[in-house]
């Protein structure tokens with residue numbers, strides 16, 4: 150069993166348990182459930198957007214410690230001041246050390262569009278995302294069938310959330326294209342082997358129709374890479390470790406965006 154299969158197996162158990170404990174009717178009564186969401190796709194399309202989607206990530210299966218010592222609010226404020234287009238918040242606890250409460254804290258601290266970074270396999274997790282203040286959900290093509298992608302993305306759209314669909318190869322891309330997606334993310338990291346190559350974004354770019362906002366994810370650690378990926382049509386750049394592994398992720402992001410604009 151590869152790591153992705155293990156994560157999904159554990160996620161199924163976690164979600165089934167949570168569904169027993171929390172009725173949907175309760176989530177729908179959370180104060181944040183009614184709010185108007187903030188579109189990341191629209192933000193990325195604006196001229197002059199930095200395109201940076203900065204991630205909060207304490208640890209990962211490929212790197213046991215990234216940053217465990219900062220408060221998520223502090224990181225969020227630093228990112229917002231730096232001029233990022235949006236923020237991604239990992240909510241998986243077992244493998245990434247995150248939680249839905251992290252989304253709630255970020256929502257209370259900044260106005261940025263917030264992506265709930267999670268292994269979504271059930272509509273319940275999309276209701277949670279809305280209830281805790283997220284604006285965008287991630288769907289990962291490697292763990293979902295076409296019909297699951299369709300029903301989950303339609304659920305998200307009905308709630309006013311943006312959908313970022315993540316692919317890693319051509320087969321995943323071809324099986325996933327449908328109008329209920331807003332952004333197409335190409336993960337440069339193979340979630341089964343952890344190998345990273347920006348060539349994945351370069352080679353898949355021309356197969357992504359222009360009606361989707363293109364996002365390149367993972368392994369981005371320099372400004373030149375972004376300039377290069379822009380020439381392939383990418384408008385969003387998901388950056389985690391390069392910022393989070395420093396003592397001051399907001400400062401790192403600020404320097405990065407300044408270099409991008411100079």
Ligand SMILES: O=P(O)(O)OC[C@@H](O)[C@@H](O)c1c[nH]c2ccccc12
Nearest residue numbers: 336366367368369387388389390391
């Ligand atoms: O830390 P990096 O290499 O900059 O990567 C960030 C982000 O792309 C990565 O965390 C990620 C992309 N897709 C995911 C799916 C699940 C968990 C994590 C991810």
